Amino acid sequence: MKKRLYLELENCIGCRSCLAACTQCGGHEERNRNYVYDVNPLVNRQTMPLMCLHCENPACARSCPAQAIQIHESGAVLSALVEKCIGCQNCTIACPYGIPKFDTEQNLMYKCDLCIDRTKDGIPPMCASVCPSNTLQWLTDEEIENKKKQFNLDNGKWVTSMPYLEGETNVKVNLPGILQGITKLY
């Protein structure tokens, strides 16, 4: 059954285990490929991960003059092919979220490939495997549908979608505020 990366931003505790794990998938040259931000560090300890959302129509791939960024049949937007990437950084500029990173020494772009060696066989990516707070989860569409029923945000949106995002994404993101609609037990 197809599973997706699903993000519940409310849960993030800022441990950056996802970044540590990103270096460990075996195919990432021990470099982490995503971000965790302190949302307002002088005020509180809120943090949030910024992961590649694996857009259905990815700006990074569209902007690549060398067609170095391939899309896997699972929907994962892969890292640039080493032999094709010309190091122009169009992808980094084009990505609305600034995801693709750039290796200045090798003149190559690199980005999250959703641990394709794992996810192509149904094994969760490293980040979602280790995430201690369940900010990052690896779920079936049915499980994501259940999340949608469970959480009602007061803005009527339960996940990021248009107009917040540039387009539809394979990764589903749940905005902070999931607890707003919860009925308390007592």
Place this chain on the structure above:
Amino acid sequence: MQRDKFFKEIENLNHPNEKLIKTHCSYCGMQCGMNLRVNTQTNKIIGVEPRYDWPVTVGKMCPKGVTAYQQTNHKDRLLKPLIRDDASLKGTTEGFREASWDEAYDLIVKKFKELQSKYGKDSLSVFSGVSMTNEKCYLTGKFARVALGTRYIDYNGRFCMSSAAGGFLRSFGVDRGSTLPWTDIHETDCLFIAGSNTAECHPTSMFRIWNVQERGGYIIVVDPRETPIARRADLHLDLQPGTDLALANGIVNQLIELGYLDDEFINKHTNGFEETRELVKEFTPEYTSMLTGVAPEKIVRAAELYGKAPNAIVMFARGVEQQHKGVDNVSAYTNMALITGKIGRPKSGVATFTGQGNGQGGREHGQKSDLLPGYRKITNPEHVKEVCQVWNITPDEMPKPGVSAYEMFELMEEKTIRGLYLLCSNPAVSAPNQNFVRKALKNLDFMICSDFYLSESAEFADVILPAVTWSEDEGTVTNIEGRIIKINKAQEPVGESKPDWQIQVQLAERLGRGKQFSHLKTARDVADEFRLASKGGYADYYGATWDKIEKQDGVFWPCKDENDKGTPHMFLDKKFYHPDGKAKICALPYRPPAEEPCEKYPLRLTTGRVVYHYLSGNQTRRIPFLHDMCPEPYVEVHPETAAKYYMEHEERVRLYTRRGEAVYKVKITEAIRKDTVFVPYHFGHEDSINLLTIAALDPISRMPEFKACAAQLEKVEIKKVQ
């Protein structure tokens, strides 16, 4: 073991030419399951793979866990014994030369014998730790008493778990850190969490904790800082450091006032309620608020939420325990569960977040100055007799009780203790009042240190013995829940390093105690003797064989025999471990912290951990990812307080107390009380916040008051006027 809703059947990724060794993390009491990736050609550990099938943590790991494997083949590993001939270089990394094990052992035996013949058996001491297996902890206690014959052994649990132990012993008559398995946490209705920065110190508890809120339950957090868990809590009780006892009494007052008592439970299963009711009468919300700085309505609300909950768990950690009234704090918060009867059933109970990997098991089997295996007392002649039979010595050979960890430094300073065998600990960072502790270490006639890196404490040693990491040996550990689990060996020891149990056997033989030690040839041999030594004690591990641990995904103690499956939930029969079978509700008068703020030192200093480092940082500071994320300590200051001192974010400032001073970068955040500053304690030398902390000890647990003392800030540079 029952698998809960978080458990998913997931295959692991197998890379070519690799095998996976199932084990657990080397760090905190969570003991997250992990697989170590081992290259089958080089037989070296090369990485980590989640252990999805471990029922407690289902593959999850914090950043320390993910990178833990990098310790094993780290460039800083000690590969050979080191000897330093020039004692004037103590306290530095200089002057060490490589030596053979024989030369090191010969020197140690010669020096130990010299000291003991000149100054008596008790001139030697052992200072150990609990980030090692039960087998090693057990043998260290035996080594001190039998091979060295000294009364002076104690361990770093005095800086970690001993107040929880003391509180539980007084309230329940037994000290198991959690009365229920962690797999109950997400099913409870209310979590009351005091003095635990859970998201940073025990991150893999968080998916269960957040789930309580998703189900509509409540989280109440008690902390002077708005930690990540406090930020999302339903109620944050932002108390002044060191005032927990007042808060707990205030909540108990309100639980009584608002009628949340379980009278039947109190009558049948507890003692001490009437005295306690009398004592807490004065702790009205207003009076409690005056003592703690928490708004009165928050105190009432906490009592309502906890009192109304069908099921609730009271949890706490070092924040309440590392005080000179830590034991009282533990018993006072435990009172909440006892007067409402929320204990002795699934989904309700009391738990402490065990700090060290084997904080639970390591304190049960004889490393503590007055304890013997199975939680037996060295002052009880019956207990001594039982252990002597296993140890093959006569009761008159058993030393008397010694003193606690910090008090050993006092004896070193006054030369009662002249020799030290330090292992699995780094007190030159982790002990309070460092200026004194470092002086005491320097004052020793002879010190040996066993470690796998050259720690700040090893810098004071005459001989350093290279120990193995957790991944190069096997044995059991008792995790945060009281579940005995198995650590497996993934790689042969690097260089000439050896496991501590083997070092102790070989030293004991050279000290003429081969009869008591020579039969211990493998870790399993030690395990078998250890289970036997614990048999009949209340921390009975006899039935927890390695096979059973493997088959059942761990065994909860007590586990008395082959057919006993262990005890995940304590007190289900409502029988507590005091002789009359009842728990004790404790009437505990409030005492302020040992050192209150004054005009000269107007701020409250509190210390703690960050998610990227473990204990003294001797391990984690060497891991590149963790170092990059948190390379140096800092002082957290509220913006209003910083403005008063004209301090800016990231400016370097001097922080000082009556005992010492250090210079830190200011980290401005509104997520801390205005009267409180915080510094993480994982750093050594001149960066160590323990240069400033106070050694006020709890009268029962002998735990120092790391969590509260009076401090002052000062600018170190005059900034240009803009």
